[in-house]
Amino acid sequence: MxxxxxxxxxxxxxxxxxxxxxxxxxxxxxxxxxxxxxxxxxxxxxxxxxxxxxxxxxxxxxxxxxxxxxxxxxxxxxxxxxxxxxxxxxxxxxxxxxxxxxxxxxxxxxxxxxxxxxxxxxxxxxxxxxxxxxxxxxxxxxxxxxxxxxxxxxxxxxxxxxxxxxxxxxxxxxxxxxxxxxxxxxxxxxxxxTPVAGAIPCVVVKPVRGLSTAEVYAMSNAEEHGERGSSEATLAALRTGEWRHAANLLTNTLQPAALRVAPWLEKLAVLFSRLPVIAHQLSGSGSAYFALCQNWATARRVGAAVRGANLGRVTITSTL
CATH class of the missing domain: 3.30.230.10 (Ribosomal Protein S5; domain 2)
Structure with missing residues (x-):
C-alpha cells in the first residue's frame, strides 16, 4: 500500500x-x-x-x-x-x-x-x-x-x-x-x-558519480534516435510473463550517449555480461545500471558478486 x-x-x-x-x-x-x-x-x-x-x-x-x-x-x-x-x-x-x-x-x-x-x-x-x-x-x-x-x-x-x-x-x-x-x-x-505477470527480481547499481540528464541528452545524436520497436514487444512480454526471455528486448537509446559522458559505465556492462542475468542496461539517463534476474536466489548471488566488484551501491529489489 x-x-x-x-x-x-x-x-x-x-x-x-x-x-x-x-x-x-x-x-x-x-x-x-x-x-x-x-x-x-x-x-x-x-x-x-x-x-x-x-x-x-x-x-x-x-x-x-x-x-x-x-x-x-x-x-x-x-x-x-x-x-x-x-x-x-x-x-x-x-x-x-x-x-x-x-x-x-x-x-x-x-x-x-x-x-x-x-x-x-x-x-x-x-x-x-x-x-x-x-x-x-x-x-x-x-x-x-x-x-x-x-x-x-x-x-x-x-x-x-x-x-x-x-x-x-x-x-x-x-x-x-x-x-x-x-x-x-x-x-x-x-x-x-499494462498488467504484469509477476514481479521481476532485479539488481540495481548506483555508481558514486551521478549523471546530468541534460548533459546526456546533449551528447546524444540523431543517428542513435528513432523507433526500435522494442517497447510493444516488451509490453507483450510483461503481460504474458515471457520477460524471462527478454534479453533482446531491453533498449535504451540514451545509453551510448551516457557512455560517452561516463566511459566508466562500461565496467558495469562488462561485469553484468559475465553474470547469470536475463538482461541488463542503463536506467534512463543514468548513472544507475540494472539487471533482471530469473529469481530471487539468482538476484542475491548476482548482487553479492557486484558488491565484490566495488563499482557502486548495490540494491537487490524487484518490480512492484
Whole structure:
C-alpha cells in the first residue's frame, strides 16, 4: 500500500523506476524530445509525509527543518537524507516537492499551511526517477490531505508541468501499486498501464558519480534516435510473463550517449555480461545500471558478486 491517510494528512511511499525500454524518437517543436518508454516501478522508496496545519498553527520545531515560504505554501519542510548525506538536494522552494505543492495551491486557489517531511532513500542523478516520484507523491498526498478531490486527469495534467516522469508516478500512486508497468509516450504524459505477470527480481547499481540528464541528452545524436520497436514487444512480454526471455528486448537509446559522458559505465556492462542475468542496461539517463534476474536466489548471488566488484551501491529489489 503506497498511500496511508491519517486524520491530519497523508503519507506516501514514492517508488523508484527502471526503464525497460527507452526510445528517443526525435526532438519536438517545443524543444523537448519525443519518447516512447516502458517504465516499471520498484519496491524501493522515498517516504513523504504531508501534515495539514491550521492557518495559524505553528509547526513543531525541528533543527533539521527549514521554513516553507513559497507561493501559497507555508509551514515547515524537513529533508532527511537516508541515502547520501552529501547529496546536494535543496530543502527550499526549488525542491520538486515544494514546487508540486505550489502548483496544487495555485490550481485549487487554496493556500497550504503544512508540515512536510521527506525521507530520501533513492539516489539522485541516477535515472531512477527519485525527484519525479517525490513530486508525484506531494501532489497525490496533499490532494488527499486537504480533500481537494482533484480527478486523476487533473492531477496528471499538473504532474506534466513538473517533469516528464511525474505523470507516470502519479498513475502508480493512484493505482495503489496496481500500475506495475506502463508505456509512456510524448514527453511521458501519455500513459498506458499494462498488467504484469509477476514481479521481476532485479539488481540495481548506483555508481558514486551521478549523471546530468541534460548533459546526456546533449551528447546524444540523431543517428542513435528513432523507433526500435522494442517497447510493444516488451509490453507483450510483461503481460504474458515471457520477460524471462527478454534479453533482446531491453533498449535504451540514451545509453551510448551516457557512455560517452561516463566511459566508466562500461565496467558495469562488462561485469553484468559475465553474470547469470536475463538482461541488463542503463536506467534512463543514468548513472544507475540494472539487471533482471530469473529469481530471487539468482538476484542475491548476482548482487553479492557486484558488491565484490566495488563499482557502486548495490540494491537487490524487484518490480512492484
Amino acid at each position: 503506497l498511500l496511508r491517510v491519517t486524520p491530519n494528512g497523508c503519507t506516501a511511499l514514492a517508488p523508484a523506476k527502471i526503464n525497460l525500454s527507452l526510445e528517443i524518437l526525435g526532438r519536438r517543436a517545443d524543444g523537448f524530445h519525443e519518447l516512447r518508454t516502458v517504465m516499471a516501478p520498484l519496491r524501493w522508496y522515498d517516504s513523504l509525509q504531508v501534515e495539514r496545519l491550521a492557518p495559524n498553527q505553528p509547526s513543531e520545531p525541528n533543527p533539521r527543518g527549514t521554513d516553507l515560504q513559497a507561493e501559497g505554501v507555508t509551514g515547515r519542510f524537513v529533508l532527511q537524507q537516508a541515502c547520501d548525506p552529501a547529496a546536494d538536494i535543496p530543502a527550499d522552494a526549488s525542491n520538486l516537492v515544494v514546487r508540486a505543492l505550489v502548483l496544487l495551491a495555485r490550481a485549487t486557489g487554496n493556500p497550504l499551511h503544512a508540515a512536510v517531511t521527506l525521507i530520501k532513500r533513492l539516489p539522485s542523478q541516477a535515472g531512477l526517477g527519485g525527484g519525479s516520484s517525490d513530486a508525484a507523491a506531494a501532489l497525490v498526498a496533499a490532494n488527499r490531505a486537504w480533500r481537494f478531490d482533484l480527478s486523476p486527469e487533473k492531477l496528471t495534467a499538473l504532474a506534466a508541468q513538473l517533469g516528464s516522469d511525474v505523470p507516470f508516478f502519479v498513475q502508480v500512486l493512484l493505482g495503489g501499486g496496481r500500475c506495475r508497468a506502463a508505456l509512456c509516450e510524448g514527453r511521458g504524459e501519455a500513459i498506458r498501464p
